[in-house]
Amino acid sequence: MLTYIAGSGAMGCRFGYQLFKAGKEVILLDKWEDHIKAIQKDGLKIVGDHEDCVHIPIMRPEEATQKADFIVLFTKAMQLETMLQSLKGIITDKTKVLCLLNGLGHEDVIKKYIPEKNILMGVTVWTAGLKGPGTALLTATGSVNLQSIDQSGEKEAMVFVDLLNEAGLKVTYDEDVVPSIWRKACVNGTMNSTCALLDCTIGEFFASEEALRVVDTIIHEFVMVGEATGVKLDEQAIKDYVMHTSVVAAGHYPSMHQDLVQNHRLTEIDYINGAVAKKGDSLGIPTPYCHMITDLVHAKEHVLKIQ
Amino acid sequence: MLTYIAGSGAMGCRFGYQLFKAGKEVILLDKWEDHIKAIQKDGLKIVGDHEDCVHIPIMRPEEATQKADFIVLFTKAMQLETMLQSLKGIITDKTKVLCLLNGLGHEDVIKKYIPEKNILMGVTVWTAGLKGPGTALLTATGSVNLQSIDQSGEKEAMVFVDLLNEAGLKVTYDEDVVPSIWRKACVNGTMNSTCALLDCTIGEFFASEEALRVVDTIIHEFVMVGEATGVKLDEQAIKDYVMHTSVVAAGHYPSMHQDLVQNHRLTEIDYINGAVAKKGDSLGIPTPYCHMITDLVHAKEHVLKIQ
Numbered sequence: 208m209l210t211y212i213a214g215s216g217a218m219g220c221r222f223g224y225q226l227f228k229a230g231k232e233v234i235l236l237d238k239w240e241d242h243i244k245a246i247q248k249d250g251l252k253i254v255g256d257h258e259d260c261v262h263i264p265i266m267r268p269e270e271a272t273q274k275a276d277f278i279v280l281f282t283k284a285m286q287l288e289t290m291l292q293s294l295k296g297i298i299t300d301k302t303k304v305l306c307l308l309n310g311l312g313h314e315d316v317i318k319k320y321i322p323e324k325n326i327l328m329g330v331t332v333w334t335a336g337l338k339g340p341g342t343a344l345l346t347a348t349g350s351v352n353l354q355s356i357d358q359s360g361e362k363e364a365m366v367f368v369d370l371l372n373e374a375g376l377k378v379t380y381d382e383d384v385v386p387s388i389w390r391k392a393c394v395n396g397t398m399n400s401t402c403a404l405l406d407c408t409i410g411e412f413f414a415s416e417e418a419l420r421v422v423d424t425i426i427h428e429f430v431m432v433g434e435a436t437g438v439k440l441d442e443q444a445i446k447d448y449v450m451h452t453s454v455v456a457a458g459h460y461p462s463m464h465q466d467l468v469q470n471h472r473l474t475e476i477d478y479i480n481g482a483v484a485k486k487g488d489s490l491g492i493p494t495p496y497c498h499m500i501t502d503l504v505h506a507k508e509h510v511l512k513i514q
Numbered sequence: 515m516l517t518y519i520a521g522s523g524a525m526g527c528r529f530g531y532q533l534f535k536a537g538k539e540v541i542l543l544d545k546w547e548d549h550i551k552a553i554q555k556d557g558l559k560i561v562g563d564h565e566d567c568v569h570i571p572i573m574r575p576e577e578a579t580q581k582a583d584f585i586v587l588f589t590k591a592m593q594l595e596t597m598l599q600s601l602k603g604i605i606t607d608k609t610k611v612l613c614l615l616n617g618l619g620h621e622d623v624i625k626k627y628i629p630e631k632n633i634l635m636g637v638t639v640w641t642a643g644l645k646g647p648g649t650a651l652l653t654a655t656g657s658v659n660l661q662s663i664d665q666s667g668e669k670e671a672m673v674f675v676d677l678l679n680e681a682g683l684k685v686t687y688d689e690d691v692v693p694s695i696w697r698k699a700c701v702n703g704t705m706n707s708t709c710a711l712l713d714c715t716i717g718e719f720f721a722s723e724e725a726l727r728v729v730d731t732i733i734h735e736f737v738m739v740g741e742a743t744g745v746k747l748d749e750q751a752i753k754d755y756v757m758h759t760s761v762v763a764a765g766h767y768p769s770m771h772q773d774l775v776q777n778h779r780l781t782e783i784d785y786i787n788g789a790v791a792k793k794g795d796s797l798g799i800p801t802p803y804c805h806m807i808t809d810l811v812h813a814k815e816h817v818l819k820i821q
Contacts, residue, residue: 404711405810407817415816417809424806495802499731502724503712509722510714 245341310478410457552648617785636660717764
């Protein structure tokens with residue numbers, strides 16, 4: 208039973224490491240040359256709650272030749288399609304693919320490459336960081352909720368739920384995972400773009416009533432669009448969840464801040480607020496806040512000459 | 515004929531200097547202690563297109579005792595009301611007051627202190643900078659358009675048009691100045707808040723199509739609200755004017771960038787996008803872009819702990 212981790216940044220390293228330590232056959236895939244070389248030479252180093260070093264296989268996606276039983280997608284959103292294209296040679300009609308990317312709309316991309324019965328969509332509250340090439344920072348605990356997007360795939364999916372649980376990843380098969388995916392998108396959609404634009408931590412942003420008005424309006428747009436696509440969402444419960452998260456993560460810079468401000472990399476805005484804006488347009492639902500913040504983040508990418 | 519410049523920052527220094535050089539009786543008023551002391555000790559220094567130094571009177575507003583014939587208001591928007599309160603003792607029922615502040619809605623404040631027949635509203639394209647306490651940077655040329663808000667004041671207003679023109683300030687009495695005030699507000703409303711948030715020059719911001727979408731939408735909201743208040747505005751002409759200004763001023767950081775980013779001072783956002791948002795609410799016209807950018811700028815003020 209061979210698992211590939213497609214996209215072995217911080218989260219991919221966590222999942223790969225935990226599977227490897229549980230004795231599962233796992234291969235990391237990534238495109239970051241320094242990261243690949245460091246792990247091939249010295250192993251994947253783990254720091255944080257405990258220290259460890261494991262000699263886990265890692266290669267570029269186009270170097271993978273063994274057929275995949277299971278692929279966990281952990282790319283950046285804008286690299287998803289390229290990754291799936293690179294993996295064509297190892298995907299069979301039995302390969303199950305689990306998407307744990309942040310954001311919305313990824314299933315539309317994945318469906319182009321994988322039959323629906325083999326697609327699992329999920330959401331995780333595990334976290335992880337990279338301390339540099341080859342070194343993952345793992346702290347705290349988390350969980351995963353996932354669901355087969357086609358009911359016919361549910362039974363086979365349980366094999367992979369068990370696999371991940373044997374690696375301690377605390378996975379639940381969720382009969383209705385989509386609202387959780389939207390709820391996490393609301394967290395990202397209220398914190399990532401705003402903290403990236405204002406160059407601040409989550410706690411700094413959530414400290415003013417003006418910021419909270421922006422948060423509420425963005426959540427409202429997400430809920431309007433989500434419900435119009437048939438997802439049942441509880442706006443007040445989502446607001447409570449976002450506020451709770453803002454307290455727990457107050458000292459953190461969200462990942463989009465890391466991308467835009469700290470590393471001058473392109474952001475995932477098109478898959479968060481931008482995805483809601485686009486879906487809203489197609490449904491005739493106005494989403495001015497999502498539109499404006501998407502355009503402002505892209506404008507800032509241009510200012511920083513990020514390509 | 516005594517003129518006070520109420521608010522003697524960069525623009526106040528320009529107007530005061532030009533009046534003084536033309537032999538007019540003029541007193542600068544300001545609250546910035548270092549600036550007052552520098553000018554009282556060494557005179558007002560002029561650099562830029564030419565160099566000069568003039569010993570022009572300057573004092574705090576509450577120190578002014580001679581009755582005013584003419585007051586030119588050049589405060590920051592949020593200091594306008596405090597300034598008018600400080601000036602009560604020198605205002606007579608003949609004192610003409612000219613408002614050249616950026617932004618919208620100032621006449622509502624001024625009317626609380628000055629009879630309508632004595633209020634002149636205007637707009638200027640003169641520019642100026644401060645190189646530090648007591649030193650004004652004057653380059654290029656400009657003009658002023660102004661109008662008495664009450665027709666009965668027009669004839670008396672001409673005295674002050676002439677006064678300013680004798681100082682080379684290129685003033686035109688404008689039978690319909692309000693559209694020009696809104697047009698300038700559109701320039702400020704598209705450039706100031708955005709460049710302050712994105713920490714960039716006007717040219718850097720206007721370089722992407724995403725930014726231009728934001729610009730167009732903000733202008734549209736200004737035009738909708740302006741027209742609903744009875745101001746005749748040509749949306750396409752305003753867009754052209756804003757685009758032209760963005761080219762001419764491409765290398766500049768707008769004043770709100772100077773306030774928020776460079777000097778960590780409160781911004782005038784409530785008198786630009788915020789004024790349109792507020793007016794839009796009272797008229798039932800949606801202005802989500804103005805609302806959102808006003809709240810984001812205030813959120814950034816909070817992040818920077820500016821009070």
